[in-house]
Amino acid sequence: MIKLSAMACAVLVGGSLMGCAAESSAPAPTPTPASGGSASSVQGTLTVNTSDRIVTGTYQLGQDLLTFESAKSAGGAYATKIVARGITLTTLVDDQAKTASFQGLATDGGGETALADADHALLVQFERALVPQLADAVKAGNGAADRMLRAATVWGDWPTTMKLQHELSAEQSRGWTSLCGSMYTAVAASWDDQYGGWWASNTTVYPYIGDYNGDGPTYWSNGTSWLTSNIIHASPVYEYGSCFGRCGGGCTGWTSGGVHVYTQDCTNHDACVRNNGHTTTDYYCNDQFASTTDDATFAGNCY
Amino acid sequence: MGSMVDRWFVGGVCAVALALAGCDGRASPPAPAPSASAAKGPDADLEAARDAVTRYFEATIARDCAALTRVRAKPTTPEQCQTTFDDAQKRGARFEAIADAKVDARDRSVALVTATVAYSGKSHAVLLRVTHDADAWKVND
Numbered sequence: 001m002i003k004l005s006a007m008a009c010a011v012l013v014g015g016s017l018m019g020c021a022a023e024s025s026a027p028a029p030t031p032t033p034a035s036g037g038s039a040s041s042v043q044g045t046l047t048v049n050t051s052d053r054i055v056t057g058t059y060q061l062g063q064d065l066l067t068f069e070s071a072k073s074a075g076g077a078y079a080t081k082i083v084a085r086g087i088t089l090t091t092l093v094d095d096q097a098k099t100a101s102f103q104g105l106a107t108d109g110g111g112e113t114a115l116a117d118a119d120h121a122l123l124v125q126f127e128r129a130l131v132p133q134l135a136d137a138v139k140a141g142n143g144a145a146d147r148m149l150r151a152a153t154v155w156g157d158w159p160t161t162m163k164l165q166h167e168l169s170a171e172q173s174r175g176w177t178s179l180c181g182s183m184y185t186a187v188a189a190s191w192d193d194q195y196g197g198w199w200a201s202n203t204t205v206y207p208y209i210g211d212y213n214g215d216g217p218t219y220w221s222n223g224t225s226w227l228t229s230n231i232i233h234a235s236p237v238y239e240y241g242s243c244f245g246r247c248g249g250g251c252t253g254w255t256s257g258g259v260h261v262y263t264q265d266c267t268n269h270d271a272c273v274r275n276n277g278h279t280t281t282d283y284y285c286n287d288q289f290a291s292t293t294d295d296a297t298f299a300g301n302c303y
Numbered sequence: 304m305g306s307m308v309d310r311w312f313v314g315g316v317c318a319v320a321l322a323l324a325g326c327d328g329r330a331s332p333p334a335p336a337p338s339a340s341a342a343k344g345p346d347a348d349l350e351a352a353r354d355a356v357t358r359y360f361e362a363t364i365a366r367d368c369a370a371l372t373r374v375r376a377k378p379t380t381p382e383q384c385q386t387t388f389d390d391a392q393k394r395g396a397r398f399e400a401i402a403d404a405k406v407d408a409r410d411r412s413v414a415l416v417t418a419t420v421a422y423s424g425k426s427h428a429v430l431l432r433v434t435h436d437a438d439a440w441k442v443n444d
């Protein structure tokens with residue numbers, strides 16, 4: 001039985017629990033990092049061309065052909081472009097100014113459009129295919145590869161009910177809280193709703209951060225056993241699974257690397273989505289998603 | 304921020320795109336086949352789409368599963384109705400207005416309707432695709 005001190009766990013610093021991580025009298029989940037990725041779990045066919053400043057490629061999944069490119073300008077900013085199913089998704093990132101812009105338009109004519117479920121599904125699979133192919137380049141410091149992966153992460157998580165335009169200006173002091181130092185411990189996560197608002201007892205859960213079961217299910221516990229059914233509004237609730245806290249959908253837990261950014265905002269978004277009867281994004285969590293875009297774009301990789 | 308981003312899109316994109324494929328919209332590698340961008344039917348009826356979104360939220364707030372099922376694009380079980388209703392109740396969701404409706408630029412048979420919905424104590428814009436199916440306009444949520 002997991003037993004965390006409710007009083008001790010009420011102490012929050014930057015949204016993280018202090019001193020609550022491993023205080024359990026029964027089994028905490030066992031991490032099995034990087035169990036989620038394997039060549040057989042990737043769908044579709046990906047081709048990638050990587051150089052120091054430019055990454056280009058194609059991804060074919062069924063009838064859908066996706067093209068992508070990422071390049072560094074002379075001024076140091078990066079532009080990435082993903083074109084698929086009649087949509088062009090553009091991401092501009094200035095690492096120096098810590099600004100970024102996301103925009104999606106119809107490829108033909110540039111008018112307004114929105115992601116459909118089929119677009120979302122394609123982008124999710126694209127990210128999964130891209131991670132192992134660009135991981136080595138990212139680890140070697142290839143900025144174009146890093147920007148491509150991070151853009152794929154954001155677009156793969158983009159809610160279908162959110163306009164395809166978002167601009168952000170991030171400052172690390174207030175923009176994101178990295179949880180790299182809290183990997184494989186329980187931290188507090190919250191969202192707001194009618195019943196409690198942020199950090200109320202019934203809108204606060206305690207997920208274990210990190211890769212415990214690859215893309216396996218989310219587990220919930222009220223302290224007695226781990227269940228795959230949501231027991232939200234039991235209190236307190238502990239959770240783990242599918243890379244809880246990682247920015248982006250699912251785990252893509254490849255040993256070779258990739259974007260494994262874990263932050264407080266991404267944890268809160270996961271908590272919002274997973275604890276409200278959904279396994280995918282829904283419009284009640286769009287605010288939380290928007291808060292993750294600077295994290296996914298600028299926060300450091302945890303591994 | 305807006306003006307800087309505007310400059311980015313005018314200057315930044317072109318500067319970077321010059322290294323990629325130029326600023327003329329041509330992609331390298333080749334652009335995909337426009338299978339999804341082709342219109343699948345007549346132009347969206349924006350009034351009908353607005354009405355569908357209004358009925359969608361009214362059904363959600365009223366916990367009317369039959370009405371929700373009629374207007375929702377995805378097949379909806381009673382359990383899914385319950386989840387949708389409970390979500391709305393938890394958030395204190397309240398439909399406010401239709402803010403915008405336009406034809407989807409990549410598929411003119413699809414309407415993009417923006418509704419303003421109050422939940423968790425403030426107004427939010429929710430973008431919904433509305434598609435025509437079986438002689439009715441359906442909301443993709």
